[in-house]
Amino acid sequence: MAKSKYTYVRDFEREEQLLPSTWLVVRIDGQGFTGFTSKHKFTKPNDIRALHLMNRAAKVVMENMVEIVLAYGESDEYSFVFSKKAKAYDRRASKLITLLVSKFTAAYVFYWSEFFPDTPLQFPPAFDGRVVAYPSDRIMRDYLCWRQADCHINNMYNTCFWLLVNQGGMSQRDAEKRLNGTLSRDKHELLFSEFGVNYNNEQEIFKKGSVLVREQVPIDVVDKDGNNIQRQKTVVQIRHCDIIGDAFWREHPEILS
Ligand code: ATP
Ligand code: ATP
Ligand code: MG
Ligand code: MG
Ligand code: MG
Numbered sequence: 317m318a319k320s321k322y323t324y325v326r327d328f329e330r331e332e333q334l335l336p337s338t339w340l341v342v343r344i345d346g347q348g349f350t351g352f353t354s355k356h357k358f359t360k361p362n363d364i365r366a367l368h369l370m371n372r373a374a375k376v377v378m379e380n381m382v383e384i385v386l387a388y389g390e391s392d393e394y395s396f397v398f399s400k401k402a403k404a405y406d407r408r409a410s411k412l413i414t415l416l417v418s419k420f421t422a423a424y425v426f427y428w429s430e431f432f433p434d435t436p437l438q439f440p441p442a443f444d445g446r447v448v449a450y451p452s453d454r455i456m457r458d459y460l461c462w463r464q465a466d467c468h469i470n471n472m473y474n475t476c477f478w479l480l481v482n483q484g485g486m487s488q489r490d491a492e493k494r495l496n497g498t499l500s501r502d503k504h505e506l507l508f509s510e511f512g513v514n515y516n517n518e519q520e521i522f523k524k525g526s527v528l529v530r531e532q533v534p535i536d537v538v539d540k541d542g543n544n545i546q547r548q549k550t551v552v553q554i555r556h557c558d559i560i561g562d563a564f565w566r567e568h569p570e571i572l573s
C-alpha cells in the first residue's frame with residue numbers, strides 16, 4: 317500500500333504472538349444460548365439436530381485450517397487444538413480467534429436450514445472465542461479431559477433435570493432442589509428407579525460429546541489407464557469416544573507427534 321502521512325497510526329497496533337512450540341487451543345462458545353435454544357425450541361436436554369449442526373460447522377473450520385489436529389465439541393461450545401508446530405498467521409492471537417469464530421459462525425448459519433428445515437432462524441447467533449497456549453502434552457490432554465468431564469457431568473444433571481420436569485411433572489425450581497447435593501450414583505439411581513432409564517444406554521454423542529480427527533480412509537479412484545485403484549485420503553471424521561484414557565491417544569499417535 318502507498319504510504320501517506322497517516323501511515324504512522326499503524327505504530328500503535330500491538331499483536332499478541334503466542335509462544336512457539338506450545339499447543340494452541342481456541343475455544344468458542346455460543347453467546348446466550350440458554351435463550352437461543354428456547355427461542356428456537358430445542359428439545360431438552362439434548363437437541364440432536366443442534367449437535368449435528370455444531371459438528372458440521374466445526375468440520376468446515378477444520379477443513380479450512382489444516383494445522384488443527386483435533387476438535388472437541390459439547391453443548392454450545394467447541395475447542396480446536398492446533399499442532400505445537402502450527403505457523404498459521406504467525407500464531408497471532410487475534411487473527412486466529414477472529415477468523416475461527418467468524419468462519420464457525422458463518423458455517424453455523426449457512427447450514428442451519430439443512431438441520432432445522434422447519435425452524436427459521438429468528439436472529440443471528442454469535443459465538444465468543446479465546447485462545448490459550450499449553451506448554452506440554454499432558455496439560456493439553458488435561459484440558460480435553462476437563463471439557464469431556466464437563467460434558468459428562470452436565471449431561472447427567474440435565475438428563476435427570478428434564479425427566480423430572482417433563483415426565484415427573486415437577487417445576488424447574490423443584491427439580492433443581494431435588495438434584496441439589498446429589499452425587500453421580502444418586503443420579504444413576506434416580507434415573508433407574510423413577511424413570512427406568514439406564515444412563516449407560518444413553519447415546520454416546522450426549523455422554524461423550526464429539527471428537528473430530530483426521531484419519532486416512534481408502535477411496536476408489538480411476539487411474540489414467542482406466543483401472544480402478546484404491547488411494548488413501550485424509551478426511552475429518554467424527555467420533556463420540558473417550559479421550560480421557562490412553563486408548564484414543566494410542567490409536568491416533570500422529571496427533572502428539
Ligand atoms: P487478506 O485475507 O489478507 O485480507 P484480501 O484479499 O481480503 O486478503 P484485502 O487487502 O483485505 O486483501 O483486500 C480486499 C480485496 O477485496 C481487494 O482486492 C478489494 O478490491 C476487494 N473488495 C473489497 N470490497 C469490494 C467491493 N465492494 N467491490 C469490489 N471489490 C471489493
Ligand atoms: P454464555 O453467553 O455465557 O455462554 P449461555 O446461555 O450460552 O451463556 P452456556 O453455559 O454456554 O450459557 O450454556 C449453553 C446453554 O445452551 C445451556 O442451557 C444448554 O443446555 C443449551 N444447549 C446447548 N446445546 C444444546 C442442545 N444441543 N440441545 C439443547 N440445549 C442446548
Ligand atoms: Mg481489507
Ligand atoms: Mg460463554
Ligand atoms: Mg454459551
Ligand code: MG
Nearest residue numbers: 345391392393
Ligand atoms: Mg457453553
Ligand code: MG
Nearest residue numbers: 411414415418
Ligand atoms: Mg481482507
